[in-house]
Amino acid sequence: MAKEIERKFLVRDDRWRNSVSEVKHFRQAYIASMEDRSVRVRLANEEVATITIKLGRSLTRDEFEYDIAATDAKELMCAAIGLVIEKKRHLVPYKGFTWEVDVFMGAHEGLIIAEVEMKSEDDNPELPDWLGQEVTGEYRYSNQALATQYGQNDYEL
Helix, strand or coil: CCCEEEEEEEEECCCCHHHEEEEEEEEEEEEEECEEEEEEEECCCCCEEEEEEEEECCCCEEEEEEEECCHHHHHHHCCCCCCCCEEEEEEECCCCEEEEEEEECCCHCCCEEEEEEEEECCCCCCCCCCCCEEECHHHHHHHHHHHCCCCCCCCCC
């Protein structure tokens, strides 16, 4: 079992684009969703697939992630609760940390969220000046809510 420790922010402007080191295309769906746990299937670049179980809603969560066949991921997405989320993830190195900037497409077009994963809650990454409001712990900005509660939750762009 791994621990996921991350902070999440809205993105203020496009200055991060000059520092992108890699871009991945994701499609992901939730096949189980409860208040403090979820089962997500993800397909990266239409080739690499994972199924992930997440437990908890705080800064630190338990995460179990396993590789699965891409064909299985596509089949599981047919059983999605709510929307299949589509986004491009841009990796942006900044002062010892790699920021993941997700640019959403489809139903959430215009939403851009940056997150940084940390090794411990004591880590204190320097925040790039292109970040906006911190939304860590705000459920409405979680991928789980964006997929399963579309139209029920308003978020700021």
